[in-house]
Amino acid sequence: MAVVTYNLPDIHQGPAWLWYNVALPAIGERLLISATGEPTQGSPVFMGAIEGATKITMKRTLEEVKMDQKTAPVDVIITAEEADVSCILKQSQLALLAKVFGPTYASGTDTGLPAGAQAYEEIAQGGLVTIPQAPVAVISPRRGFSSPGKHFVFVLYKAFGIATVELNWTRTKETTYTAHFKGLSIADRAWPDDLCKLYIQS
Numbered sequence: 771m772a773v774v775t776y777n778l779p780d781i782h783q784g785p786a787w788l789w790y791n792v793a794l795p796a797i798g799e800r801l802l803i804s805a806t807g808e809p810t811q812g813s814p815v816f817m818g819a820i821e822g823a824t825k826i827t828m829k830r831t832l833e834e835v836k837m838d839q840k841t842a843p844v845d846v847i848i849t850a851e852e853a854d855v856s857c858i859l860k861q862s863q864l865a866l867l868a869k870v871f872g873p874t875y876a877s878g879t880d881t882g883l884p885a886g887a888q889a890y891e892e893i894a895q896g897g898l899v900t901i902p903q904a905p906v907a908v909i910s911p912r913r914g915f916s917s918p919g920k921h922f923v924f925v926l927y928k929a930f931g932i933a934t935v936e937l938n939w940t941r942t943k944e945t946t947y948t949a950h951f952k953g954l955s956i957a958d959r960a961w962p963d964d965l966c967k968l969y970i971q972s
Contacts, residue, residue, distance in 0.1 A: 778913075778914070779912055779913045779914035779915065781913075782910070782912065782913065782922065783913060784910050784911050784912070784913060785820070785910065785911075786820065786823075786824035786857070786908050786909065786910040787807065787816065787820075787908070787909050787910070788816075788817040788820065788824060788855070788857060788859075788906070788907075788908055788949065789809055789814045789815065789816060789817065789906065789907045789908075789909065790814070790815040790817055790869045790904055790906055791812060791813050791814055791815050791869075791904040791905065791906075792809045792811070792812045792814045792904075792905045792906070792907045792925065793809065793811035793812030793814075793905065794812070794905045794927055794928075795925065795927075795967070797959060797960055797963050798963060800923065800967065800969050801905075801907055801923055801925045801967075803909060803921060803923060805917075805918030805919055806918075806919060807909045807911055807919060807921050808909075809907060809909075812905070814907070815866070815869065817859060817861075817866055817869065817949065818859055818860065818861035818863070818866055819859070819860040819861055820857045820858065820859060820860065821857075821858040821859075821860055821946055822857070822858055823857070824855065824856070824857040824908055824910075825855070825856045825857065826853075826854075826855055826908060826924050826968070827852070827853060827854050827855075827856075828851075828852075828853045828966065828968070829851065829852050829853070830848050830850070830851050831848070831849050831850035831851070832846050832847070832848060832849070833846065833847050833848075833849045834846050835847060851955075851965060852952070852953070853926055853952075853953040853965055853966040854926070854929075854950065854951060854952040854953060855906060855908055855924070855926060855929070855949075855950070855951045856948060856949065856950040856951070857948070857949050858946045858947070858948055858949070859946065859947055859948075859949045860944060860945075860946050862937070862945050862947075863891070864891045864892060864893050865877070865891060867893060867935065867947065868893050868902075869902070869904075869931060869949075870931040870932075870935065870947070870948075870949045870950070870951075871893065871895075871931055871933055871935045872899075872901050872902050872930065872931050872933060873893045873894055873895040873899065874893065874894045874895075874899060875891070875892070875893050876891070876892055876893075876894070877889070877890065877891035877892070878890060901930050901931075901933075902930065902931070903928050903929065903930050903954065904928075904929060905925060905926065905927055905928065905929065906925070906926045906929040906951045907923065907924065907925045907926075908922075908923075908924045909921050909922070909923050909924075910922045912970070912971070915971075920970075920971035920972065921970075921971050922968070922969075922970050923967075923968070923969050923970070923971075924966065924967070924968045925966060925967050925968075926951060926952075926953035926965075926966050927953065927954075927956055927959070927964065927965060927966060927967075928953065928954040928955070928956050929951040929952060929953050929954065930951065930952060930954065931949070931950065931951055932950040932951070932952060934948075934950075935947050935948075936948075953965050953966050
């Protein structure tokens, strides 16, 4: 029997943190993070508590090249790509919800409201507004590493929120909503680094 070595910390189990509006890494570079896993550049917005797993998807559509002279395909080419991130968020802050949904966000004070409860934030929907786009990152700490910590880091270079939000208000359970960010290709960025990047600190 072959002698093998198992690196148990490579069996990943751990939570994820979702960040909006992180810095866009230069071509060939990585999103820089601190020893504790926070983005260190740009104007990152932490999207708050998450219920359950955060799902990262990277997908390629492949087309087999065939010829009549052969019974099996002779080559394969990429015809489409996509990448996205989805999770269930739990903090009902409209400033965070607006990052997912993309309507017009505002906050302020309304003196017509009761004293002590005049500050507000709001989102308004209606009309052909510009869809917000920003780099989005998911960062998850690796097991068994500290001082410094090591992490998985996934970045969508240019992402937009999928515009469906359902808010369920009930006495028996906290309100949650699904955050789903889809990546766009950056048209003037060189291949193969124009959509997303997944890296691991080792």
